[in-house]
Amino acid sequence: MRAFSEIITGRAWVLGDNIDTDQIIQGQHLNLLDYEEMAKHALEIPRPEFAQNVKENDIIIAGRNFGGGSSREEAPMILTILGVGCIAAESFARIFYRNAINVGLPVIEIKNATERIVDGQQLTVFLKDGQVKITDTGELIKFMPIPAFMMDILRAGGAIQYYKNHRVN
Template sequence: MSKELKPVTGRAWVFGNNVDTDQIIQGQYLTVLDYAEMARHTFEIPRPVFASKVKKNDVVIAGRNFGGGSSREEAPKVLLQSGVGCVIAESFARIFYRNGFNVGLPLLIIPNVAKLVKDGETVTVDISKGTVTIRSNSDILHGKPLPDRMLNLLREGGAVAWYKQTVGKH
């Protein structure tokens, strides 16, 4: 079932450049079989309070090359499990970028976003348009609109749902 992509409003958690997947979820937790249990260790190294304070629809904001390193899909999965509504970065590492859309986690690219948004600020993300509105001053930051392939994956709810709608039917 194709769903509408509603705007996401939440607090910003701002990170720097090169947040690798070990910083999102450390290798020692990869044998944990339950995502809810694993998600308690999200961003354990760079932001130890994240897992206990994150709320539904909060937005993760980062600098360049978010999600480099290991191919682990657990990285976008624990963000989704934690309630993160969107990740916005100046750029993403390629495997993380694929994985995000595959599991249904929206990812936007906006230049200088980590410098323009303050940690803890409330922002609204319009995923279809590729924009972020900062509540305190109504500034709007513009990213590149997502390619149709990625938007369709999000509308379907990830690659598995997309597969069931298309390939799996035949």
């Protein structure tokens, strides 16, 4: 697990509405036990070049209902393995949202994110302040900060570490 940072700077990858779990990782790859192997197929259908070209701390920008469909935790996991620093979407499907937090991947909700941010733009996300800065234009976009309980899980480095830190025995 990567060290968690509350300030994330990277390039934007802009996707559309309803990027479902099969667009993130197709069911046919789920029996690959090695996450690194599986990650080569991330976002293969909507952005075949993604897995090759994504860089550490890049930021996915999406429309409504990102991650709808299957409960597969592999979806956010392979994105973190490829280095994705944050996902900003208009809205998230509930299981994906929960899974992302559990694997230590920050997810934020931004209205009309795909209209305000252009593919390839350099961005900085300030999780604590609830702001995204577009480097070129200097524009600031506000968002509702991640709820405190979820931030605690992210700071711990994900749900497993959070569990170990809070274990009663």
